[in-house]
Amino acid sequence: MPQADSSGPRKTRIQTQNEELILAAALEVFSAYGFRGSTVDQIAKACGLSKPNLLYYFRRKEDIYVALLEHTLRDWLEPLRALDAAGDPIDELSRYIRDKVRMSRENPKASRLFANEILHGAPMIGDFLKGPLKDLVDEKAAVIASWMAAGRINTIDPHHLIFAIWSTTQHYADFDVQVAAILGDGIDLTTTAGDTLLTLFIQGLRPR
Amino acid sequence: MPQADSSGPRKTRIQTQNEELILAAALEVFSAYGFRGSTVDQIAKACGLSKPNLLYYFRRKEDIYVALLEHTLRDWLEPLRALDAAGDPIDELSRYIRDKVRMSRENPKASRLFANEILHGAPMIGDFLKGPLKDLVDEKAAVIASWMAAGRINTIDPHHLIFAIWSTTQHYADFDVQVAAILGDGIDLTTTAGDTLLTLFIQGLRPR
DNA sequence: TCCGCTCTTGACCATTTGATCAAGAATTAA
DNA sequence: TTAATTCTTGATCAAATGGTCAAGAGCGGA
Numbered sequence: 001m002p003q004a005d006s007s008g009p010r011k012t013r014i015q016t017q018n019e020e021l022i023l024a025a026a027l028e029v030f031s032a033y034g035f036r037g038s039t040v041d042q043i044a045k046a047c048g049l050s051k052p053n054l055l056y057y058f059r060r061k062e063d064i065y066v067a068l069l070e071h072t073l074r075d076w077l078e079p080l081r082a083l084d085a086a087g088d089p090i091d092e093l094s095r096y097i098r099d100k101v102r103m104s105r106e107n108p109k110a111s112r113l114f115a116n117e118i119l120h121g122a123p124m125i126g127d128f129l130k131g132p133l134k135d136l137v138d139e140k141a142a143v144i145a146s147w148m149a150a151g152r153i154n155t156i157d158p159h160h161l162i163f164a165i166w167s168t169t170q171h172y173a174d175f176d177v178q179v180a181a182i183l184g185d186g187i188d189l190t191t192t193a194g195d196t197l198l199t200l201f202i203q204g205l206r207p208r
Numbered sequence: 209m210p211q212a213d214s215s216g217p218r219k220t221r222i223q224t225q226n227e228e229l230i231l232a233a234a235l236e237v238f239s240a241y242g243f244r245g246s247t248v249d250q251i252a253k254a255c256g257l258s259k260p261n262l263l264y265y266f267r268r269k270e271d272i273y274v275a276l277l278e279h280t281l282r283d284w285l286e287p288l289r290a291l292d293a294a295g296d297p298i299d300e301l302s303r304y305i306r307d308k309v310r311m312s313r314e315n316p317k318a319s320r321l322f323a324n325e326i327l328h329g330a331p332m333i334g335d336f337l338k339g340p341l342k343d344l345v346d347e348k349a350a351v352i353a354s355w356m357a358a359g360r361i362n363t364i365d366p367h368h369l370i371f372a373i374w375s376t377t378q379h380y381a382d383f384d385v386q387v388a389a390i391l392g393d394g395i396d397l398t399t400t401a402g403d404t405l406l407t408l409f410i411q412g413l414r415p416r
Numbered sequence: 417t418c419c420g421c422t423c424t425t426g427a428c429c430a431t432t433t434g435a436t437c438a439a440g441a442a443t444t445a446a
Numbered sequence: 447t448t449a450a451t452t453c454t455t456g457a458t459c460a461a462a463t464g465g466t467c468a469a470g471a472g473c474g475g476a
Binding site: 032033034035036037089090093112115116118119120121122126129130133134137138151152153154156157159160161163164166167168170171172174175177178179181182183192193195196197199200201202203204205206207208 | 240241242243244245297298301320323324326327328329330334337338341342345346359360361362364365367368369371372374375376378379380382383385386387389390391400401404405407408409410411412413414415416
């Protein structure tokens with residue numbers, strides 16, 4: 001039986017390798033069909049392992065899902081962490097928006113994985129949302145608020161500003177099909193979407 | 209057997225009543241668990257009918273789902289339809305944003321139903337997206353573009369502007385759990401969120 | 417009242433699916 | 447080489463689930 005996890009990761013070469021294989025396949029499947037909509041068989045087939053073999057590494061379907069969420073969650077918040085209180089507000093927020101748009105296009109599956117989880121009430125990562133995520137957001141909201149207090153950017157609720165950036169950027173991953181249906185496929189969205197959002201957020205609609 | 213639908217809706221009192229009952233229950237269930245995650249039993253229990261009885265009105269689980277989507281789709285686009293080329297651009301767009309925020313709070317389940325459907329590739333309403341929805345969006349994007357050409361609002365890609373309004377407003381329905389986890393529950397979001405989005409979209413972040 | 421149609425249900429079925437297990441194959445450390 | 451450990455799998459199970467069916471109950475118009 002593969003090492004639980006409590007006492008250090010004493011993992012075999014094969015173990016490490018197969019776990020990675022499984023998580024990659026699981027991202028593929030879970031992001032497309034959601035937790036309930038995905039079957040262990042699908043994931044097993046997607047990574048070329050037999051079902052019992054897959055369940056040798058992760059004993060329950062849920063274990064794969066949770067491991068995948070945790071594994072992906074780290075990177076996903078990196079751009080927000082990088083928001084620098086010492087930098088120029090407009091530059092920092094512009095970079096953040098650009099980074100998020102790029103991530104949504106480069107790794108839409110991760111975005112959809114989270115979107116699905118949260119859409120269904122975040123049964124697995126509820127505590128993460130209320131804990132580490134809230135802390136990070138509060139911290140960065142405070143940074144943004146300080147910029148506002150200093151008159152360097154317009155004053156709006158910083159939490160809602162962060163939500164606005166999240167939603168607009170992740171939209172291009174989560175609602176990809178809709179965007180493609182309306183714009184037509186094959187267009188390079190990353191640039192257009194990014195530029196539009198930047199102008200919108202920085203300048204607003206009212207002409208000066 | 210209940211009337212198919214081709215030759216006029218010759219529906220019994222009981223039929224109309226029960227179909228409404230079923231659709232209401234189905235919205236409850238499907239919006240919470242998605243199509244694959246919901247069971248016919250759940251829906252039956254939610255509306256107090258026996259499973260075979262429910263399947264007497266909708267022969268397949270999918271039929272309930274599709275009927276529900278179609279039933280809800282109409283209202284959902286109403287605010288966009290109301291965008292008036294003859295009105296004041298800022299007023300029109302402000303109203304649209306406000307309406308969408310309100311709808312997301314008043315009927316978050318409908319929002320989640322669509323979000324889930326699209327997130328999973330819109331298997332049932334793909335044609336709707338590429339047809340009627342694209343047409344409506346293109347039409348309204350042209351209206352917005354004409355406002356821009358007249359210099360009445362800043363020039364950005366109108367399609368992406370619409371996406372931005374959709375995503376930011378529906379975020380408060382679809383990602384409700386996350387929003388609640390970060391802000392704390394029980395706060396009246398509608399006003400704060402609406403005001404913040406209005407300021408952001410109209411004024412932008414750069415101070416004047 | 418009576419008859420045809422609508423509605424309702426308990427019992428049942430086939431399939432899917434998450435999970436187990438025992439036994440054999442491969443790998444590794446000695 | 448050998449023995450212990452890790453890895454792999456075919457067979458199998460129990461539960462969940464979408465859907466059917468025949469028979470009975472209820473309703474509405476003549």
